[in-house]
Amino acid sequence: MYDHILPALIIIFSWPGIAYLIAGTLVGMIFGILPGLGGAQVLALLLPLTFFLDHNYAIIVLIGAASAVPTAGSVAGILLNTPGTSQSVATTFDGYPLAQQGKAGYAIGAAATSSLFGALVGAMVLILILPLARPIVLAFSYPEYFMVSMMGLCLIALLGEGHIWKGIMSAGIGLMLAFVGSDPIEGLIRYGMGSDYLYDGIKLVPVMIGMFAISEALKLLLDKKSVAGERIEFGMKGVWQGAAAVFEHRGVFLRGSIVGTMIGIIPGVGGAVANLVAYGQAKATAKDSDSFGKGDIRGVIAPESANNAKDGGALVPTLIFGIPGSLDMAILIGALTTFGLTPGPRLIIDSPEIIMVLIGTLVCGNVIAGVLMLFCAPTLARITAVKSTFIAPIILVLALLGSYAADGHFGDMIVALIFGLVGYCFQAFGFSRVALIIALVLGGLIEKNFYQNFLVFGLEGFVNRPIALGLLVATVLMLVYPLMRSKFRGNKR
Amino acid sequence: MTDRNIFSVFVISLMGAMLFGSFNYYETAAFGFPFTVALIVLVMGILLLLYDISALRKKKVAVGEAPKTSNQGAEKSPDVSGESRKKWLEVARIYSFLAGFLVISYFTSYLIAVPVFLFLLTYWYCRERLLPSALVAVVTSGLVYLIFAYILHLR
Numbered sequence: 001m002y003d004h005i006l007p008a009l010i011i012i013f014s015w016p017g018i019a020y021l022i023a024g025t026l027v028g029m030i031f032g033i034l035p036g037l038g039g040a041q042v043l044a045l046l047l048p049l050t051f052f053l054d055h056n057y058a059i060i061v062l063i064g065a066a067s068a069v070p071t072a073g074s075v076a077g078i079l080l081n082t083p084g085t086s087q088s089v090a091t092t093f094d095g096y097p098l099a100q101q102g103k104a105g106y107a108i109g110a111a112a113t114s115s116l117f118g119a120l121v122g123a124m125v126l127i128l129i130l131p132l133a134r135p136i137v138l139a140f141s142y143p144e145y146f147m148v149s150m151m152g153l154c155l156i157a158l159l160g161e162g163h164i165w166k167g168i169m170s171a172g173i174g175l176m177l178a179f180v181g182s183d184p185i186e187g188l189i190r191y192g193m194g195s196d197y198l199y200d201g202i203k204l205v206p207v208m209i210g211m212f213a214i215s216e217a218l219k220l221l222l223d224k225k226s227v228a229g230e231r232i233e234f235g236m237k238g239v240w241q242g243a244a245a246v247f248e249h250r251g252v253f254l255r256g257s258i259v260g261t262m263i264g265i266i267p268g269v270g271g272a273v274a275n276l277v278a279y280g281q282a283k284a285t286a287k288d289s290d291s292f293g294k295g296d297i298r299g300v301i302a303p304e305s306a307n308n309a310k311d312g313g314a315l316v317p318t319l320i321f322g323i324p325g326s327l328d329m330a331i332l333i334g335a336l337t338t339f340g341l342t343p344g345p346r347l348i349i350d351s352p353e354i355i356m357v358l359i360g361t362l363v364c365g366n367v368i369a370g371v372l373m374l375f376c377a378p379t380l381a382r383i384t385a386v387k388s389t390f391i392a393p394i395i396l397v398l399a400l401l402g403s404y405a406a407d408g409h410f411g412d413m414i415v416a417l418i419f420g421l422v423g424y425c426f427q428a429f430g431f432s433r434v435a436l437i438i439a440l441v442l443g444g445l446i447e448k449n450f451y452q453n454f455l456v457f458g459l460e461g462f463v464n465r466p467i468a469l470g471l472l473v474a475t476v477l478m479l480v481y482p483l484m485r486s487k488f489r490g491n492k493r
Numbered sequence: 494m495t496d497r498n499i500f501s502v503f504v505i506s507l508m509g510a511m512l513f514g515s516f517n518y519y520e521t522a523a524f525g526f527p528f529t530v531a532l533i534v535l536v537m538g539i540l541l542l543l544y545d546i547s548a549l550r551k552k553k554v555a556v557g558e559a560p561k562t563s564n565q566g567a568e569k570s571p572d573v574s575g576e577s578r579k580k581w582l583e584v585a586r587i588y589s590f591l592a593g594f595l596v597i598s599y600f601t602s603y604l605i606a607v608p609v610f611l612f613l614l615t616y617w618y619c620r621e622r623l624l625p626s627a628l629v630a631v632v633t634s635g636l637v638y639l640i641f642a643y644i645l646h647l648r
Binding site for chain 2: 049165166168169172173175176179190191218221222387389390393394396397398400401404405410413414417421424425428429447450
């Protein structure tokens with residue numbers, strides 16, 4: 001596995017790899033800084049543009065962009081009290097008070113440095129865990145893959161955005177959409193409605209573009225306001241003291257990074273939770289916690305290290321089992337699938353060099369984003385002054401053309417528009433867009449593994465193989481536990 | 494009927510139709526996966542709708558208002574007639590622009606549709622000034638031409 005590190009670095013740092021990395025990182029930073037737009041939107045918009053690239057370069061562009069988003073997301077949070085992404089919410093608690101005290105540079109320096117090193121910790125954990133993946137993968141067969149896919153789906157429905165009930169419904173709707181088209185066993189066309197377009201099923205790219213890019217653009221258009229709302233005067237004073245503060249509070253940084261990595265490993269939980277949990281943990285363990293919320297630099301270091309470390313953690317289930325650890329990872333799985341690479345167990349065994357390109361890009365993207373943040377934060381922050389009434393129409397155009405570019409099929413634009421409205425409704429009514437997308441990604445896999453298990457092991461395959469049985473019990477417990485807990489609490493009252 | 498309930502009815506109808514459709518291959522394909530999932534989501538959707546309706550009625554009774562019958566509600570429900578209706582009208586307006594974009598793209602070319610759509614949406618819908626709107630349309634169209642037509646050879 002480790003033999004592939006050097007060739008991967010050569011791909012990243014040779015021409016044009018390095019150009020794609022810098023371009024992806026810059027685009028990711030712009031999306032990270034703009035409130036309301038984040039990793040999912042940038043990945044959905046960039047994905048169709050990468051279809052014409054070699055798969056290694058496509059991974060470099062996508063991961064470079066995704067890795068820069070949480071780093072840049074803290075800029076708007078610190079300067080405007082408006083987090084660029086949901087992953088930077090907790091950063092505003094102390095970042096903005098620091099900016100109000102004239103210490104914005106200090107806060108941004110600490111945020112950039114802790115983001116950079118947090119990502120390194122996450123990537124290191126991932127690299128250490130990966131060699132263990134081979135024996136795990138070899139111990140898995142159809143029933144285990146089926147159960148692990150089901151478990152991932154249940155976790156995402158339970159822990160993702162919105163209410164649990166609606167999360168499960170969203171996953172169900174996603175599964176039903178995955179069943180459209182040719183059935184994987186007999187090739188029978190399901191829900192085709194006599195249209196050739198639906199023979200291959202509902203395509204992932206236009207659905208993702210609609211659910212994330214178009215629905216967010218709709219929201220921005222309906223808000224019709226300037227992203228920043230106020231003019232920011234910002235100097236670079238104190239940036240390097242901020243960077244030094246991370247080393248001064250290395251305990252806070254390390255705990256934040258570990259919390260972020262661990263939360264990243266759990267599918268569906270995401271950076272927003274990592275950010276908030278790390279902040280809470282730093283506050284709870286501080287002896288002088290009264291200063292938190294009033295401009296304590298530890299309140300910036302802990303959440304920022306966590307939200308970047310979680311990317312390394314999220315790659316663990318993504319790469320080992322093909323279960324997306326976060327929304328960004330779900331889109332990444334979709335991207336890899338379009339390049340003919342099946343994410344999950346076989347990828348580690350068959351194409352370890354791709355895994356190393358992915359991890360290398362994650363690290364390098366974070367380093368570039370961190371360094372750019374330290375030097376160019378004031379310039380980048382000016383992007384927030386652009387009105388959403390100019391940004392949203394551009395996003396709509398790029399989203400529609402991007403969905404068309406994927407296959408050159410006009411129907412894809414219509415699908416993207418339909419799912420833009422669905423995504424907007426999902427947001428408005430508390431359904432989970434993440435659960436729908438992940439179910440759409442996993443639907444075929446779940447169905448295929450269930451059928452293959454039935455042929456090879458029979459239905460008893462789920463109960464007479466210890467790992468499958470363990471996963472089945474864990475899944476049932478996960479589904480039952482929240483209901484039992486709420487009932488127990490109700491009885492207590 | 495609130496907009497949330499209308500969406501629930503849409504989900505229920507969709508799942509009902511998919512459940513009905515699944516009978517065509519229930520015996521032969523995939524061991525009834527579509528049947529099972531559609532049935533679960535359908536039941537969950539109906540329960541959600543019933544819960545939302547009862548919660549809304551309780552809320553109205555709680556503020557001293559008599560619960561409305563279903564045929565009275567649609568026109569006067571505060572959720573649909575107030576802010577919510579305005580919001581959905583705005584969404585419909587944006588979608589009419591997007592539909593226009595698709596029509597122009599289909600009958601002419603996206604190279605024509607992009608500047609027209611951008612200019613009209615920013616100037617007409619977003620009520621921005623003429624010059625910035627034209628500038629955004631021209632610059633973005635140039636960028637789109639460079640990426641999609643020149644680099645990606647999209648026609």
